[in-house]
Amino acid sequence: MTHWNLMTSVRPLVPGDPQSPPVSAILAAGAQSGRLTFRTRLPGRAGRHGHWPDWVPAELVAALAQAAVPAPWEHQAEAAQLARSGRNVIISTGTASGKSLGYLLPALTSVLAGGTVLYIAPTRALAADQLRLVQSLGLRGVRAAVVDGDTPWADRAWARSRASYLLTTPDMLHHSLLPQHARWNGFFRRLDYVIVDECHTYRGVFGSHVAHVLRRLRRVARHHSAADPVFLLASATVSEPARTAELLTGRPAVAVTADAAPRGPLTFAMWEPPLTAARGEAGAPVRRTATAEAAQLLADLMIERVPALAFVRSRRGAESVALSARRHLAEAGAADLTDQVAAYRSGYLPAERRALEEALRNGTITGLAATTALELGVNVTGLDAVLMAGWPGTRAALWQQAGRAGRDGREAVAVLIARDDPLDTYLVHHPQALLGAPVEATVLDPDNAYVLRPHLCAAAAELPLSEPDLASFTETAGPLAATLAADGLLRPRGGRWYCTRRGSAVRTGLRGTGGWPVRIVEESTGRLVGTVDEPSAHFLVHEGAVYPHQGEMYLVSRLDLEERVALVQQSEPGYATVAREITNIEVAAELTRSDWGGAAICFGDVQVSRQVVSYARRSLDTGMITGEVALDLPERCLPTKAVWWTISPGQRSALVARGLDLPGAAHAAEHASIGMLPLLAACDRWDVGGVSADLHPRTGQLTVFVYDGHAGGAGFAERGYATAGRWLSATAEAIASCDCAAGCPSCIQSPKCGNGNEPLSKDGAIALLGMLLSEQPG
Numbered sequence: 001m002t003h004w005n006l007m008t009s010v011r012p013l014v015p016g017d018p019q020s021p022p023v024s025a026i027l028a029a030g031a032q033s034g035r036l037t038f039r040t041r042l043p044g045r046a047g048r049h050g051h052w053p054d055w056v057p058a059e060l061v062a063a064l065a066q067a068a069v070p071a072p073w074e075h076q077a078e079a080a081q082l083a084r085s086g087r088n089v090i091i092s093t094g095t096a097s098g099k100s101l102g103y104l105l106p107a108l109t110s111v112l113a114g115g116t117v118l119y120i121a122p123t124r125a126l127a128a129d130q131l132r133l134v135q136s137l138g139l140r141g142v143r144a145a146v147v148d149g150d151t152p153w154a155d156r157a158w159a160r161s162r163a164s165y166l167l168t169t170p171d172m173l174h175h176s177l178l179p180q181h182a183r184w185n186g187f188f189r190r191l192d193y194v195i196v197d198e199c200h201t202y203r204g205v206f207g208s209h210v211a212h213v214l215r216r217l218r219r220v221a222r223h224h225s226a227a228d229p230v231f232l233l234a235s236a237t238v239s240e241p242a243r244t245a246e247l248l249t250g251r252p253a254v255a256v257t258a259d260a261a262p263r264g265p266l267t268f269a270m271w272e273p274p275l276t277a278a279r280g281e282a283g284a285p286v287r288r289t290a291t292a293e294a295a296q297l298l299a300d301l302m303i304e305r306v307p308a309l310a311f312v313r314s315r316r317g318a319e320s321v322a323l324s325a326r327r328h329l330a331e332a333g334a335a336d337l338t339d340q341v342a343a344y345r346s347g348y349l350p351a352e353r354r355a356l357e358e359a360l361r362n363g364t365i366t367g368l369a370a371t372t373a374l375e376l377g378v379n380v381t382g383l384d385a386v387l388m389a390g391w392p393g394t395r396a397a398l399w400q401q402a403g404r405a406g407r408d409g410r411e412a413v414a415v416l417i418a419r420d421d422p423l424d425t426y427l428v429h430h431p432q433a434l435l436g437a438p439v440e441a442t443v444l445d446p447d448n449a450y451v452l453r454p455h456l457c458a459a460a461a462e463l464p465l466s467e468p469d470l471a472s473f474t475e476t477a478g479p480l481a482a483t484l485a486a487d488g489l490l491r492p493r494g495g496r497w498y499c500t501r502r503g504s505a506v507r508t509g510l511r512g513t514g515g516w517p518v519r520i521v522e523e524s525t526g527r528l529v530g531t532v533d534e535p536s537a538h539f540l541v542h543e544g545a546v547y548p549h550q551g552e553m554y555l556v557s558r559l560d561l562e563e564r565v566a567l568v569q570q571s572e573p574g575y576a577t578v579a580r581e582i583t584n585i586e587v588a589a590e591l592t593r594s595d596w597g598g599a600a601i602c603f604g605d606v607q608v609s610r611q612v613v614s615y616a617r618r619s620l621d622t623g624m625i626t627g628e629v630a631l632d633l634p635e636r637c638l639p640t641k642a643v644w645w646t647i648s649p650g651q652r653s654a655l656v657a658r659g660l661d662l663p664g665a666a667h668a669a670e671h672a673s674i675g676m677l678p679l680l681a682a683c684d685r686w687d688v689g690g691v692s693a694d695l696h697p698r699t700g701q702l703t704v705f706v707y708d709g710h711a712g713g714a715g716f717a718e719r720g721y722a723t724a725g726r727w728l729s730a731t732a733e734a735i736a737s738c739d740c741a742a743g744c745p746s747c748i749q750s751p752k753c754g755n756g757n758e759p760l761s762k763d764g765a766i767a768l769l770g771m772l773l774s775e776q777p778g
Contacts, residue, residue, distance in 0.1 A: 202444065
């Protein structure tokens with residue numbers, strides 16, 4: 001991240017600290033109302049200083065001393081020394097541990113000696129933040145520049161001819177720098193280090209694309225300098241960081257994981273909003289929204305003079321929390337504090353970001369509602385409390401957000417507020433799943449042929465491909481090149497492969513699996529708002545959809561799939577839209593299988609037929625469905641990977657004899673298992689889909705499928721198969737522990753169900769999963 005955080009020291013408790021009586025009273029009130037489900041105190045620790053390596057130039061040491069950095073922490077010095085010796089390194093330590101210094105020491109030393117460095121960030125905001133950080137050191141001879149989609153042509157030309165420390169994004173590297181590498185010859189010829197920051201964000205299909213962009217980068221660097229650059233990766237704490245680095249770069253790496261930075265004590269709490277009188281689909285009870293609870297808690301903390309940050313999943317949600325917090329403050333007689341509340345979302349101008357940072361530093365803002373994009377941009381360390389409105393997706397992200405609480409080693413508090421969702425509900429009642437479990441492994445699949453195809457074409461357009469080049473991608477690249485030649489996309493000649501196309505025809509987007517994107521165009525002005533891949537267009541920009549972008553809301557007036565354009569207008573309708581689809585699935589190949597007595601868990605290739613048939617309008621204030629509109633969109637076929645499980649005819653007969661609704665049981669188990677998969681795979685429930693049947697025509701048995709939502713798979717279903725026992729046990733516990741009578745959004749209802757959440761059987765799902773798990777091996 002962008003802060004140094006090297007001078008932390010534990011200070012005594014003072015008024016306003018999260019463990020002071022006012023904050024304890026807030027948590028106690030939550031316990032009394034039944035909202036507080038768990039509370040624990042994680043102890044702090046002292047830091048361990050290292051020494052400046054003897055190769056660091058005196059002027060760099062002096063500049064860091066001027067920035068109040070007297071010495072590195074041990075993990076920073078270790079990472080720097082490894083990179084200096086030519087080893088690829090991944091620094092995987094906690095939030096605010098100062099990972100930046102670990103990669104900047106060797107990088108800036110190289111630049112001062114005449115080399116160049118390429119810094120890759122997942123967002124433009126983070127690249128701009130890092131630019132300010134490097135420039136703030138005032139080192140003569142370090143010419144830093146950002147090149148991204150917003151950079152004017154004149155600034156790009158200056159960077160191409162002068163920059164020695166270049167900051168960019170994977171998209172810019174893919175679409176511009178690599179295709180035009182000959183124009184960047186001076187930069188690539190002297191390239192010593194490549195920094196990949198926040199690399200834990202590169203997962204699933206996006207991560208698989210970035211992995212191939214980095215392989216293409218290595219190839220271009222070798223062409224200009226005859227050597228691979230050293231890779232320095234920075235990550236939140238993840239499982240198997242060395243493997244993550246190797247999957248991304250294609251090269252072995254050393255993991256530095258011993259965090260030597262100091263940390264103040266943290267009180268971690270879990271909070272479940274109460275049920276309301278409102279009723280959702282099928283009469284299911286609805287809980288108060290996590291954003292409403294976050295707004296109330298944010299206001300309560302501000303009244304007690306505790307600076308706080310609320311993480312919210314959506315841009316609109318961040319604005320809503322800030323607005324509601326101001327209203328609560330005014331109603332509580334604290335109108336003087338309303339000007340200290342702000343919202344942060346992506347899309348702010350640089351001047352607005354700087355003003356926000358300064359307001360946070362000087363205490364003008366003491367209550368901030370922000371999207372998770374803030375993790376990768378503005379430095380917000382220094383607030384005493386963090387509220388997380390909903391499970392952030394992974395344990396790594398949870399501790400990344402919780403680590404934002406605390407300043408100067410003071411006591412801090414972090415509160416996870418559950419959404420009306422199976423995984424959220426499970427976690428607030430099973431805290432050991434967070435506190436006693438390792439963080440997730442990053443899931444990506446560079447072997448996915450649908451991802452690899454366009455990158456082989458792009459690589460061949462950059463430089464003709466040789467057999468060793470193909471081997472540097474994946475083992476499947478050679479056979480795939482032959483397929484591309486048969487399709488007329490590559491041409492073999494003289495032991496090399498040449499691309500038969502040029503320009504944008506060989507480059508795909510990095511967030512889908514090929515194909516031309518659908519352009520999102522503002523109807524009144526013709527302005528390009530953004531793009532989505534074609535499969536996602538059916539869900540995100542269908543006619544009538546509300547599409548959020550850069551903090552603004554757009555209403556889709558028309559989707560033309562033939563012209564690949566969606567026309568939109570800015571609008572604030574007060575509701576969100578959720579597409580609903582019907583799905584059929586066929587097993588193409590069973591790749592592996594595990595027998596559980598009469599039941600079986602399988603993994604393999606499937607063909608999924610999907611059709612979006614309608615969309616529902618969901619109130620932003622209550623979360624209630626307020627209407628449903630039919631759609632007429634074509635069916636799509638998706639070749640992908642799936643995990644599925646079956647029970648034997650005898651087991652099915654035993655459940656029938658108990659009078660259970662088996663179609664409803666299978667459907668409910670499907671919904672809940674999709675909701676629980678992110679507990680073990682670094683995915684979102686929207687990354688996967690599911691199908692269930694009492695008697696599936698392919699298997700002839702009761703079957704539940706969970707499949708990857710991207711062509712060729714994304715690794716999530718495979719992770720589900722590998723952890724099936726833990727995954728399905730957690731699913732059964734989540735359903736059984738929910739205090740609703742017959743099923744609700746917190747356990748078995750799904751917001752994207754194409755059948756309107758019918759039929760569903762909570763009791764049947766518990767019995768079905770119990771029978772399945774009773775014969776689990778070992």
